[in-house]
Structures are given as structure tokens and as C-alpha cells.
Amino acid sequence: MKNSMKLILITLIVGLALGCASTRSVPMTVHSDPLGAIVLMQTGYEDGTQSDWIMLGNSPMQITRNFGTKSTTSVSLRVIKEGYFEQIKTWDIGDFLSENKEQGRVVWVPHLVESRAGN
Numbered sequence: 869m870k871n872s873m874k875l876i877l878i879t880l881i882v883g884l885a886l887g888c889a890s891t892r893s894v895p896m897t898v899h900s901d902p903l904g905a906i907v908l909m910q911t912g913y914e915d916g917t918q919s920d921w922i923m924l925g926n927s928p929m930q931i932t933r934n935f936g937t938k939s940t941t942s943v944s945l946r947v948i949k950e951g952y953f954e955q956i957k958t959w960d961i962g963d964f965l966s967e968n969k970e971q972g973r974v975v976w977v978p979h980l981v982e983s984r985a986g987n
Contacts (some may be wrong), residue, residue, distance in 0.1 A: 890938040892965060895973035898945060900927040900980055905949040907935070912942035912958075921946060930973075937961065945976055953971040 893958040898907045907929055908921040924931050927947065935943065955978045959967070967974050 878948075884929070888921075891934050891936050892968075893932055893934050894968045895930065895932045896924075896945075897930050897975045898922050898927045899975075900949070900978060901977065902949070902952075903927055904954065905947040905952070905978070905980060906948040908948070909946045910946070911935070911940055911947055912944070914939045914941055917919050926954065934965075935961070937965070947978050947980065949980055951982060953983050 871943055898905075900907075903926075905927045907924045907927055910921045911919045913919075924933075933940055940961050942960055943964045945955055946954060946956045948954045957978070958975055959974070964974060
């Protein structure tokens with residue numbers, strides 16, 4: 869009887885821990901105009917720090933990333949392409965997760981503006 873009670877208790881604790889996970893898997897799509905821009909991501913945290921920019925790939929791209937929802941405050945995407953001005957879009961984590969819930973993914977379609985530097 870004691871062993872079965874221990875097993876039930878352990879199962880309950882593990883189930884609660886998994887059910888209360890503070891990580892969310894979020895699919896993202898970036899489709900720049902023109903295509904081929906480098907896509908980077910940065911995460912902001914409650915303590916005011918930010919992660920380094922990490923390269924996700926080139927547009928068009930679809931990727932799924934895991935986000936810690938307890939300490940994350942913002943998510944920024946940045947696109948860069950030679951001959952164009954860079955663009956950055958930042959979401960508050962609540963808006964980011966809401967967009968994912970409503971659309972099934974987070975979508976950004978930046979229209980890059982050509983830079984005329986050097987002309």
C-alpha cells in the first residue's frame with residue numbers, strides 16, 4: 869500500500885510540474901520583401917537584460933522556438949539585407965503569445981526600404 873501511494877504521489881507531482889511548464893513553443897514565419905534577408909532574434913528579460921542577437925536563417929523562413937514565459941518580457945525580430953535599411957519589430961511577450969494563440973503562429977512581413985547610400 870505504501871509503494872502504490874508513493875507512486876501516485878510521484879505521478880501527481882510530475883504531472884503538475886509538466887502541466888505548469890513555463891516554456892511555450894511558438895512557430896514563427898518571416899517573409900521579407902525582397903526575399904533573402906537575414907533574420908535575427910533577441911529576447912528581453914525582467915531584470916532588464918537582453919540576449920545576444922541570434923541568427924534564425926534567411927527569409928522566407930518558418931521556425932519554431934521555445935520561450936520561457938516567466939522571465940521573458942519581450943521578443944524582437946530583426947531583418948538585414950545588403951543595400952536595404954534594417955528593420956526591427958518588438959513584441960511585448962503578452963502580445964507575442966496572443967498573436968500565436970489567435971493565428972497559430974507569429975507572422976512578420978517586413979517590406980525593406982532600399983538605401984541609397986553611396987549613390
